[in-house]
Amino acid sequence: MEENKQEIIDEKDEAQNEESEQMVVEETDELEQLRQEKEEINNRLLRLQADYDNFRRRTQKEKEADRKYRSxxxxxxxxxxxxxxxxxxxxxxxxxxxxxxxxxxxxxxxxxxxxxxxxxxxxxxxxxxxxxxxxxxxxxxxxxxxxxxxxxxxxxxxxxxxxxxxxxxxxxxxxx
Amino acid sequence: MEENKQEIIDEKDEAQNEESEQMVVEETDELEQLRQEKEEINNRLLRLQADYDNFRRRTQKEKEADRKYRSxxxxxxxxxxxxxxxxxxxxxxxxxxxxxxxxxxxxxxxxxxxxxxxxxxxxxxxxxxxxxxxxxxxxxxxxxxxxxxxxxxxxxxxxxxxxxxxxxxxxxxxxx
Structure with missing residues (x-):
């Protein structure tokens, strides 16, 4: 009987483990994708910030030159x-x-x-x-x-x- | 014996379910947090893009006015x-x-x-x-x-x- 009981438990375990693993794998995929998307957006944000800063600096210089030689x-x-x-x-x-x-x-x-x-x-x-x-x-x-x-x-x-x-x-x- | 077996299985089930739920809850929390972070960065990106566009437009207008009245x-x-x-x-x-x-x-x-x-x-x-x-x-x-x-x-x-x-x-x- 002990043996028989163990067998039943093992069967049940296996099925549940599979189901649980399946869920974890799906969630992990989604997590991974989200992490990548977040990083991508973050990189775009950083590039845009750098562009903006450069543009501001260049504009400021042009403005000063325009002013200097305006006449x-x-x-x-x-x-x-x-x-x-x-x-x-x-x-x-x-x-x-x-x-x-x-x-x-x-x-x-x-x-x-x-x-x-x-x-x-x-x-x-x-x-x-x-x-x-x-x-x-x-x-x-x-x-x-x-x-x-x-x-x-x-x-x-x-x-x-x-x-x-x-x-x-x-x-x-x-x-x- | 059937009753006894069922009892054992139920006990085991309960323990495994709890464990699995715990994992799912944790992953779901992380997913939710990532989604929020992604949305937040995305909003910052959109705001920055709008700021940049406004700055460019304003700069262009100022430049034209500076040029027009340069003398x-x-x-x-x-x-x-x-x-x-x-x-x-x-x-x-x-x-x-x-x-x-x-x-x-x-x-x-x-x-x-x-x-x-x-x-x-x-x-x-x-x-x-x-x-x-x-x-x-x-x-x-x-x-x-x-x-x-x-x-x-x-x-x-x-x-x-x-x-x-x-x-x-x-x-x-x-x-x-």
């Missing part, structure tokens, strides 16, 4: 007018009235220059400076023993920069 | 110089040389104006226009039967706008 297009338009202003002021005038007129115009010119300087526009130093191909455009080469080699001996047209950006290089004569 | 600060600096230029040009000069000089200056003035116009700077129409408090600053009120009511009869100082933005309103006399 560039107007400055480019104004430089030829400034050239003509300087040329016109070089004409000699006679008589007190004409001289007063010319003085008034010189003041207007200075005011324009000051407004441009306030926005970061400045003349590129040329005469007496060492030739710098980033800022100077060599139109002629000369031999002048009063200057050292590779020195700008004359400026033919003024150059301008806006902050650290060359808007127009100076046209110069350079000593060989 | 504003330089324009603001230049307007007083332009006022003085106009005042200086109004002085009458005698003699051919002085007249040539003045003509040259008028050309320089026109060139400055053209450069500013190219960047979107324009004079605000005033005389003969209906008074507009967004563009005109009324300095005086007059009674002039040659004009209709609320019409600008004289401009005392030019006003300027940059595209659709008023940089400086015109100073005007308005008819009551």
């Amino acid at each position: 560039q297009s107007l400055v480019e338009e104004l430089i030829p007018a400034l050239d003509n202003f300087e040329r016109a002021l070089q004409v000699e005038v006679d008589g007190d009235a004409a001289k007063n007129f010319a003085d008034g115009m010189k003041m207007v010119y200075d005011q324009f220059k000051a407004a441009l300087e306030k926005e970061g526009v400045e003349e590129i130093p040329a005469k007496g400076e060492e030739f710098d191909p980033h800022m100077h455009q060599a139109i002629m080469q000369v031999e002048d023993e009063n200057y050292e080699s590779n020195i700008v001996v004359e400026e033919l047209q003024k150059g301008y920069r806006l902050k650290d950006r060359v808007i127009r290089p100076s046209m110069v004569k350079v000593n060989q | 504003q600060s330089l324009v603001e600096e230049l307007i007083p110089a332009l006022d003085n230029f106009e005042r200086a040009l109004q002085v009458e000069v005698d003699g051919d040389a002085a007249k040539n000089f003045a003509d040259g200056m008028k050309m320089v003035y026109d060139q400055f104006k053209a450069a500013l116009e190219k960047e979107g700077v324009e004079e605000i129409p005033a005389k003969g226009e209906e008074f507009d408090p967004h563009m005109h600053q009324a300095i005086m009120q007059v009674e002039d039967e040659n004009y209709e009511s609320n019409i600008v009869v004289e401009e005392l100082q030019k006003g300027y706008r940059l595209k659709d933005r008023v940089i400086r309103p015109s100073m005007v006399k308005v008819n009551q």
Whole structure:
């Protein structure tokens, strides 16, 4: 009888174990899948966060550059007018009235220059400076023993920069 | 004996059922927790995506506005110089040389104006226009039967706008 009883119990056990194992296997599959999905979403979240951070940084830099050189297009338009202003002021005038007129115009010119300087526009130093191909455009080469080699001996047209950006290089004569 | 056997089986069953239930309950708890975590991360992902999209849209708009009005600060600096230029040009000069000089200056003035116009700077129409408090600053009120009511009869100082933005309103006399 003992033997018989044991046998019955074993049979019953086996069936129940199988059923229970089946359930555990199914649940484990689902757990595994969920874990993978969660990890995948988490990775997307991390990538998106990194993208967003990069975009924000890049945007900030672009904004600063845009702000720094914001006047560039107007400055480019104004430089030829400034050239003509300087040329016109070089004409000699006679008589007190004409001289007063010319003085008034010189003041207007200075005011324009000051407004441009306030926005970061400045003349590129040329005469007496060492030739710098980033800022100077060599139109002629000369031999002048009063200057050292590779020195700008004359400026033919003024150059301008806006902050650290060359808007127009100076046209110069350079000593060989 | 049958009764006895059944009893033994029942006892065994009960113990195994409890064990199995315990396992299922644990797995189910973990599943539930994982589902919640996954949903939470997914919600964070969706919120971040929406934030990112908004940020991109806002940045684009700001960039366009920055570009549109980029010349504003330089324009603001230049307007007083332009006022003085106009005042200086109004002085009458005698003699051919002085007249040539003045003509040259008028050309320089026109060139400055053209450069500013190219960047979107324009004079605000005033005389003969209906008074507009967004563009005109009324300095005086007059009674002039040659004009209709609320019409600008004289401009005392030019006003300027940059595209659709008023940089400086015109100073005007308005008819009551």
